[in-house]
Amino acid sequence: MLRKAFQDYYPDQLSHCYGCGRLNEHGLQIKSYWDGEESVCIFLPKPYHTAIPGYVYGGLIASLIDCHCTGTAAAAAYCAEGRTMDTKPALRFLTASLHVDYLSPTPLGEPLEIRASVKEIKGRKVVVAAKLSTTGELCARGEVVAIQVPEYLVPE
Amino acid sequence: MLRKAFQDYYPDQLSHCYGCGRLNEHGLQIKSYWDGEESVCIFLPKPYHTAIPGYVYGGLIASLIDCHCTGTAAAAAYCAEGRTMDTKPALRFLTASLHVDYLSPTPLGEPLEIRASVKEIKGRKVVVAAKLSTTGELCARGEVVAIQVPEYLVPE
Numbered sequence: 001m002l003r004k005a006f007q008d009y010y011p012d013q014l015s016h017c018y019g020c021g022r023l024n025e026h027g028l029q030i031k032s033y034w035d036g037e038e039s040v041c042i043f044l045p046k047p048y049h050t051a052i053p054g055y056v057y058g059g060l061i062a063s064l065i066d067c068h069c070t071g072t073a074a075a076a077a078y079c080a081e082g083r084t085m086d087t088k089p090a091l092r093f094l095t096a097s098l099h100v101d102y103l104s105p106t107p108l109g110e111p112l113e114i115r116a117s118v119k120e121i122k123g124r125k126v127v128v129a130a131k132l133s134t135t136g137e138l139c140a141r142g143e144v145v146a147i148q149v150p151e152y153l154v155p156e
Numbered sequence: 157m158l159r160k161a162f163q164d165y166y167p168d169q170l171s172h173c174y175g176c177g178r179l180n181e182h183g184l185q186i187k188s189y190w191d192g193e194e195s196v197c198i199f200l201p202k203p204y205h206t207a208i209p210g211y212v213y214g215g216l217i218a219s220l221i222d223c224h225c226t227g228t229a230a231a232a233a234y235c236a237e238g239r240t241m242d243t244k245p246a247l248r249f250l251t252a253s254l255h256v257d258y259l260s261p262t263p264l265g266e267p268l269e270i271r272a273s274v275k276e277i278k279g280r281k282v283v284v285a286a287k288l289s290t291t292g293e294l295c296a297r298g299e300v301v302a303i304q305v306p307e308y309l310v311p312e
Contacts, residue, residue: 016206018213026204048182050172051250052305057174058251059222063215094207095214099255149208 019067069144073126175223225300
């Protein structure tokens with residue numbers, strides 16, 4: 001049986017995000033999973049996700065870090081409440097701030113690996129740090145401050 | 157005669173960026189212009205550029221701020237050298253770091269206006285601050301540290 005990703009647990013109404021919504025047929029549809037204390041997402045950019053030729057577009061890198069970190073925030077919030085992602089109420093996070101440091105140009109053509117870890121959980125806020133690498137080389141670091149979506153936007 | 161955008165001056169080899177390359181047919185193809193001391197870019201998101209339904213995807217906002225600011229960095233660097241964008245050598249900037257604060261959910265459906273101003277030019281580095289608004293409402297603030305692309309990557 002295939003393991004479900006964080007995003008596979010999002011309620012349908014909150015699954016239209018261009019970056020991570022499984023119901024957005026135009027979107028990136030990223031998938032995030034726990035791997036020990038970290039979360040991991042593997043994404044293969046399209047040939048047109050280019051910056052200067054041969055390198056990955058920085059906006060895509062920002063998008064992957066953003067959605068992988070908000071997904072990680074949700075998964076961590078369930079853990080903090082001592083319950084699994086298939087239980088109610090559903091938890092979903094929005095981005096309050098996003099920071100990305102581009103350490104070196106990211107070669108285009110191989111899968112990107114984004115790994116994230118939770119730095120802080122406090123009330124409705126989760127701070128998540130991420131690293132993006134390809135072929136074993138660290139190319140970018142990011143940090144997301146994620147805020148829980150208000151209940152009235154989350155369907156039961 | 158239509159005014160040319162910053163991106164219309166990029167050399168062909170550096171015009172494939174997913175965010176701002178006029179030769180990337182899958183990309184956003186943003187256009188940036190001076191408006192007094194500020195630069196401005198107007199962009200109408202597609203219906204599928206959604207976060208939660210009815211609101212603009214944060215990764216798109218990050219991408220728009222990123223490319224508009226690197227374009228502004230290039231335009232400002234020409235100004236600093238006392239020459240116009242149709243002169244050689246061509247100047248083009250990459251993103252060293254990107255920060256976005258999402259101040260309020262950005263409604264989807266109306267054009268977004270991104271305005272940027274140069275905070276600092278020092279050597280090959282330009283720091284650019286941006287504000288993103290729609291229907292007159294400020295929704296996000298950003299800052300980009302842009303670094304001039306090495307000459308060997310810029311065709312004569």
